[in-house]
Amino acid sequence: xxxxxxxxxxxxxxxKWFRDYEGHSCAGAERWTTNNMLTIRTDEGAExxxxxxxxxxxxxxxxxxxxxxxxxxxxxxxxxxxxxxxxLTNSLPDMLIAHVDCALWDLAxxxxxxxxxxMIGAARTRIPAYASINAGDDIPGGLxxxxxxxxxxxxxxxxxxxxxxxxxxxxxxxxxxxxKRDVAACAAVREAVGxxxxxMLDPHHHYDRIEALYLSREIEKLGFLWxxxxxxxxxxxxxxxxxxxxxxxxxxxxxxxxSYQSRAEWVTSGACDMLRGGTGEVGGITPIxxxxxxxxxxxxxxxxxxxxxxxxxxxCTMDNGWFYEWGLLHPMxxxxxxxxxxxxxxxxxxxxxxxxxxxxxxxxxxIDFDYVREHTIDEGAVGxxxxxxx
Ligand code: MG
Numbered sequence: 001x002x003x004x005x006x007x008x009x010x011x012x013x014x015x016k017w018f019r020d021y022e023g024h025s026c027a028g029a030e031r032w033t034t035n036n037m038l039t040i041r042t043d044e045g046a047e048x049x050x051x052x053x054x055x056x057x058x059x060x061x062x063x064x065x066x067x068x069x070x071x072x073x074x075x076x077x078x079x080x081x082x083x084x085x086x087x088l089t090n091s092l093p094d095m096l097i098a099h100v101d102c103a104l105w106d107l108a109x110x111x112x113x114x115x116x117x118x119m120i121g122a123a124r125t126r127i128p129a130y131a132s133i134n135a136g137d138d139i140p141g142g143l144x145x146x147x148x149x150x151x152x153x154x155x156x157x158x159x160x161x162x163x164x165x166x167x168x169x170x171x172x173x174x175x176x177x178x179x180k181r182d183v184a185a186c187a188a189v190r191e192a193v194g195x196x197x198x199x200m201l202d203p204h205h206h207y208d209r210i211e212a213l214y215l216s217r218e219i220e221k222l223g224f225l226w227x228x229x230x231x232x233x234x235x236x237x238x239x240x241x242x243x244x245x246x247x248x249x250x251x252x253x254x255x256x257x258x259s260y261q262s263r264a265e266w267v268t269s270g271a272c273d274m275l276r277g278g279t280g281e282v283g284g285i286t287p288i289x290x291x292x293x294x295x296x297x298x299x300x301x302x303x304x305x306x307x308x309x310x311x312x313x314x315x316c317t318m319d320n321g322w323f324y325e326w327g328l329l330h331p332m333x334x335x336x337x338x339x340x341x342x343x344x345x346x347x348x349x350x351x352x353x354x355x356x357x358x359x360x361x362x363x364x365x366x367i368d369f370d371y372v373r374e375h376t377i378d379e380g381a382v383g384x385x386x387x388x389x390x
Pocket of ligand 1: 202228229254305
């Protein structure tokens with residue numbers, strides 16, 4: 001079987017999410033935006049899909065020359081080939097490689113009629129989820145105060161969540177960031193939900209060492225499980241410094257380039273107590289499996305970044321990570337609705353705060369192909385309307 005075509009369908013959908021110029025998801029008035037459906041097709045008619053994929057221009061100029069004529073089951077060979085291409089092109093970031101790799105896993109699972117997590121090797125089918133609260137804002141009734149975070153956290157606990165992560169106020173929001181305001185939000189949430197709910201913090205990512213240490217020590221007193229990316233992750237020595245001063249876990253790195261290799265350096269340098277990596281950031285399912293196994297070799301927890309089918313499946317192959325990240329969540333955006341291109345919600349949470357992996361073949365997304373076809377537009381832009389990579 002050979003890969004015979006790679007196509008991108010850009011389509012419109014309505015959303016209440018948009019991104020500020022630093023890239024943070026924000027809630028606002030409903031508007032039209034676009035997303036891309038990446039389809040990889042073979043000469044035998046097998047197909048694999050991924051959403052938020054690259055533009056047709058990137059596919060035609062970079063992906064097709066590397067993939068056409070290849071056996072789609074040679075995922076490792078294809079992934080290493082794309083990785084080498086990064087050396088001399090700046091148009092192929094890890095996130096785009098991830099989209100191609102995930103579509104190849106979806107294709108293989110659909111062809112073999114088996115869910116991806118069973119194709120890899122299953123460890124579980126249910127995962128505890130944490131509610132991932134969106135970054136703060138200045139919208140009345142939104143996330144404009146510690147009291148807003150507290151009130152919203154109570155709602156999320158009523159929804160079934162047993163764990164919550166806050167993103168606090170970040171630039172370019174006026175007045176942000178502010179470590180004391182962050183601590184006030186964390187304290188208000190702890191007060192509201194009580195001691196039995198697991199809490200984590202993912203604040204502004206560009207604090208200096210002293211701000212990061214102050215913030216970490218304050219939320220350590222509040223019984224938080226981890227602090228995530230309070231400083232720029234390119235400075236590994238800053239994280240070695242911070243981690244050496246805390247009992248609470250430092251989780252990272254999340255957005256650092258270099259996939260499993262840069263993360264191996266963090267592990268051997270003692271820069272984190274819990275390893276971080278999302279299928280999108282590290283370049284796909286193929287490389288994140290290496291990272292999971294690396295963490296197992298060092299007795300480390302590995303917390304997968306982000307939701308969506310690709311992250312759900314890898315979480316079901318591992319026993320050394322706790323949570324599925326359910327988000328982002330905001331008081332003014334309806335919760336637990338499928339995207340318009342999905343017939344059903346992929347990841348409903350149950351009363352115990354767990355999500356269950358679907359048993360459909362491949363990545364198991366319940367795609368509404370009619371919606372995509374009816375809303376396709378003649379535009380090759382990368383969709384940035386959705387709140388995460390999916
Ligand atoms: Mg994060």
